[in-house]
Amino acid sequence: MMQGTGPAVCLGNDVDTDLIIAGRYLRTKDRSVWAEHVLEDLDPALAPRIRGAIIVAGRNMGCGSSREQAVVALREAGVVGIVAESFARIFFRNAVNVGLPVIEASVACTDGAHVAFDLDSGWVEVDGVRRPARPLSPRMVTILRAGGLVPYWRSCR
Amino acid sequence: MSTLSERILGAPAGAYVDREVDIAFAHDGTGVLTREALREMGVEQLPHPERLRLVFDHIVPANTGTTATLQAELRGYARASGIDLSDAGGGICHQVMSEGVVRPGMVVVGADSHTCTLGALGAFATGVGATDMAAIWASGATWFRVPETIAVNLTGRLGGPAEPKDVALACVARLGMEGATYRALEFVGDGASGISMDGRLTLCNMAVETGAKTGIFYADAVTVRHLAGHGVAASPQAVEEPRYEREIAIDLSGIVPLVAVPHRVDTVREAEDVAGTPIDQVFVGTCTNGRYEDLARLARIVRGRKVAVRTLVVPASRAVLARAIATGVLADIVDAGCMVAPPGCGPCLGAHEGVMGEGEVCLSTANRNFKNRMGVGAEIYLSSVATAAVSALAGEIAVPEVA
Numbered sequence: 001m002m003q004g005t006g007p008a009v010c011l012g013n014d015v016d017t018d019l020i021i022a023g024r025y026l027r028t029k030d031r032s033v034w035a036e037h038v039l040e041d042l043d044p045a046l047a048p049r050i051r052g053a054i055i056v057a058g059r060n061m062g063c064g065s066s067r068e069q070a071v072v073a074l075r076e077a078g079v080v081g082i083v084a085e086s087f088a089r090i091f092f093r094n095a096v097n098v099g100l101p102v103i104e105a106s107v108a109c110t111d112g113a114h115v116a117f118d119l120d121s122g123w124v125e126v127d128g129v130r131r132p133a134r135p136l137s138p139r140m141v142t143i144l145r146a147g148g149l150v151p152y153w154r155s156c157r
Numbered sequence: 158m159s160t161l162s163e164r165i166l167g168a169p170a171g172a173y174v175d176r177e178v179d180i181a182f183a184h185d186g187t188g189v190l191t192r193e194a195l196r197e198m199g200v201e202q203l204p205h206p207e208r209l210r211l212v213f214d215h216i217v218p219a220n221t222g223t224t225a226t227l228q229a230e231l232r233g234y235a236r237a238s239g240i241d242l243s244d245a246g247g248g249i250c251h252q253v254m255s256e257g258v259v260r261p262g263m264v265v266v267g268a269d270s271h272t273c274t275l276g277a278l279g280a281f282a283t284g285v286g287a288t289d290m291a292a293i294w295a296s297g298a299t300w301f302r303v304p305e306t307i308a309v310n311l312t313g314r315l316g317g318p319a320e321p322k323d324v325a326l327a328c329v330a331r332l333g334m335e336g337a338t339y340r341a342l343e344f345v346g347d348g349a350s351g352i353s354m355d356g357r358l359t360l361c362n363m364a365v366e367t368g369a370k371t372g373i374f375y376a377d378a379v380t381v382r383h384l385a386g387h388g389v390a391a392s393p394q395a396v397e398e399p400r401y402e403r404e405i406a407i408d409l410s411g412i413v414p415l416v417a418v419p420h421r422v423d424t425v426r427e428a429e430d431v432a433g434t435p436i437d438q439v440f441v442g443t444c445t446n447g448r449y450e451d452l453a454r455l456a457r458i459v460r461g462r463k464v465a466v467r468t469l470v471v472p473a474s475r476a477v478l479a480r481a482i483a484t485g486v487l488a489d490i491v492d493a494g495c496m497v498a499p500p501g502c503g504p505c506l507g508a509h510e511g512v513m514g515e516g517e518v519c520l521s522t523a524n525r526n527f528k529n530r531m532g533v534g535a536e537i538y539l540s541s542v543a544t545a546a547v548s549a550l551a552g553e554i555a556v557p558e559v560a
Contacts, residue, residue: 014334014335014421016525016527018506018507018525018527018528018529018530019527019528019529022507022529022530022533023506023507023508023530024507024508024512026186026508027186027216027221027223027224027227027508028223028227029189029190029193029227041528041529041533059335060334060335060338060368063334063335063368064270064525064527065269065270065506065525066187066268066269066270066284066285066286066287067186067187067286068187068190068286068287068288069190071286086335086338087338088335088338088368089338089339089368089370090270090284090285090286093285093286093289094286094288094289097286097288097289098288137173137302138173139173139300148288149194149288149289149291149292150194150197150198150288150291153198153200153292153295154198154199157199
């Protein structure tokens with residue numbers, strides 16, 4: 001959860017949660033539906049490309065709705081982690097809660113570049129160029145290390 | 158001196174705090190995931206069911222068998238767990254919570270991003286995800302990072318045809334879609350006291366469109382009167398002179414009708430500049446503008462005339478609908494040729510009831526105009542109720558001229 005590597009998939013600024021998973025796909029508990037349609041309204045070709053990849057977004061990643069299906073869709077579609085210059089706050093907290101690493105850092109992105117991150121040490125690397133990542137709060141570190149809020153909760157009981 | 162958020166959360170900006178919550182609610186969409194998370198967590202007993210609420214508003218009445226089944230399961234869960242359920246037709250969660258549930262000084266969390274709406278009552282109210290909500294239902298508490306605060310200093314009074322929605326759009330345009338991320342917006346200044354509770358709810362509602370954690374007004378005589386109308390006693394909150402991270406000033410007397418154009422909430426133009434844009438549908442409703450004052454404003458403009466495009470009106474709650482019936486407002490709206498749907502979110506999030514077709518244009522009083530939100534290939538313009546009303550009559554975007 002705290003470290004990961006993968007090829008970069010670059011997204012722009014202000015990618016909203018409607019673009020990540022549209023309202024028309026929300027009424028189900030079947031997570032594979034969300035993974036199948038993830039990012040469809042931004043670019044239908046993205047879903048297969050993000051498996052095993054690290055999304056590198058710009059500013060205000062995940063703005064809009066609180067829908068947790070957005071982070072679950074990305075996780076289920078195989079995203080290793082999301083690096084962004086900044087995140088919308090509910091999306092950020094949701095990602096940690098479902099065990100999807102989020103890394104706040106300013107990096108240049110080229111599709112396919114080799115990305116690595118280490119949240120324990122607080123850095124992200126793109127094609128060997130290392131940048132500092134903004135540290136997560138201690139509580140978020142604990143939740144992410146546990147694999148998300150549900151496993152964290154179970155481990156506390 | 159503390160900001161209102163610091164005072165309610167009991168710690169200075171930047172601190173992490175664990176807080177008991179006073180009210181924690183989810184709706185038919187997020188409630189399903191909250192229930193699933195509770196199941197995965199192995200939680201059977203909820204320690205404080207009296208603080209919890211479920212509100213069916215996103216797809217009501219159910220549009221498909223799948224939706225109906227999910228809602229039936231959740232309805233059964235509410236009954237078995239002792240959670241108060243506002244079922245289909247009761248209204249939008251934020252509106253229902255504003256009608257005597259939320260009080261000044263409360264800590265309120267909702268599994269919906271527009272929970273910030275309830276800051277209008279002097280509460281600290283913010284949106285969380287479904288799994289966070291599950292942990293809150295299981296424990297009665299959660300953690301917060303106390304936000305820094307941006308003061309929105311309102312001066313003067315609204316004049317002419319401008320209304321609180323235009324102020325909200327002006328505020329989003331000034332701050333941008335991430336201008337207040339992680340921060341609270343505190344609406345202060347001489348102009349704040351002149352804004353009605355319905356208007357305050359509209360302003361706080363759109364705080365999240367700037368990335369803010371909440372929007373908040375100090376409880377004052379307007380708040381006390383509003384809550385008294387719902388049988389709840391409340392007191393005003395003393396205004397201290399806190400240190401804000403920054404301050405923006407908005408002169409209400411200078412606000413004119415505004416429109417957010419596709420596909421960003423912060424690309425805001427004067428209505429004058431987009432007048433004449435053809436539209437296929439007008440939508441008046443949502444947690445931004447589906448309140449009684451909004452319906453009354455619409456009725457005043459369309460009374461005795463006929464709308465030129467299909468116009469969908471969705472009251473924000475049963476109480477709003479009942480009042481609009483009692484005062485004749487609803488009859489004026491129906492006589493003008495508008496459609497009226499049951500209280501709820503309507504087509505705002507593109508799930509049912511008035512979604513748009515490819516290439517169609519909607520002028521909506523909602524809060525988001527993201528690409529494809531109300532239908533693939535459709536465009537959404539956002540405006541006040543007055544602008545929506547005159548545009549419905551004209552069949553194209555038009556500019557309201559009188560208050």
